[in-house]
């Protein structure tokens with residue numbers, strides 16, 4: 001089969017680009033430890049934040065020294081709790097849900113970045129070796145107060 005040489009050139013170039021892109025995705029996901037949030041469990045958004053339920057008392061729970069779970073409830077337009085304090089070197093598993101509309105959760109300086117959906121619990125884990133203030137914010141437009149939906153995680157050295 002005869003292939004015009006210009007056509008051959010573009011076939012090779014575009015195939016090469018695909019290989020380069022695939023290598024870039026593989027390298028960055030290994031080097032930066034990309035985590036894909038999976039739905040942890042289904043919940044009833046009307047009940048999830050009521051007393052006795054999973055997010056009835058959102059906040060930090062200590063499992064063992066240096067090992068925590070953070071239950072953070074999202075609602076228009078705030079996170080509960082708005083501030084979390086942990087000691088340096090702690091590992092925190094974040095559990096997130098929304099009681100109303102779709103929100104987002106991005107924790108700056110880490111690879112924590114997930115969508116927060118009503119009816120679903122999202123889960124990701126990070127270890128905090130550097131002391132400092134890590135801001136978190138909603139990154140899914142959720143209404144007129146979206147820009148005021150933020151908080152902070154303080155790692156105490």
Ligand code: CUA
Nearest residue numbers: 103138140142
């Ligand atoms: Cu919540 Cu934007």
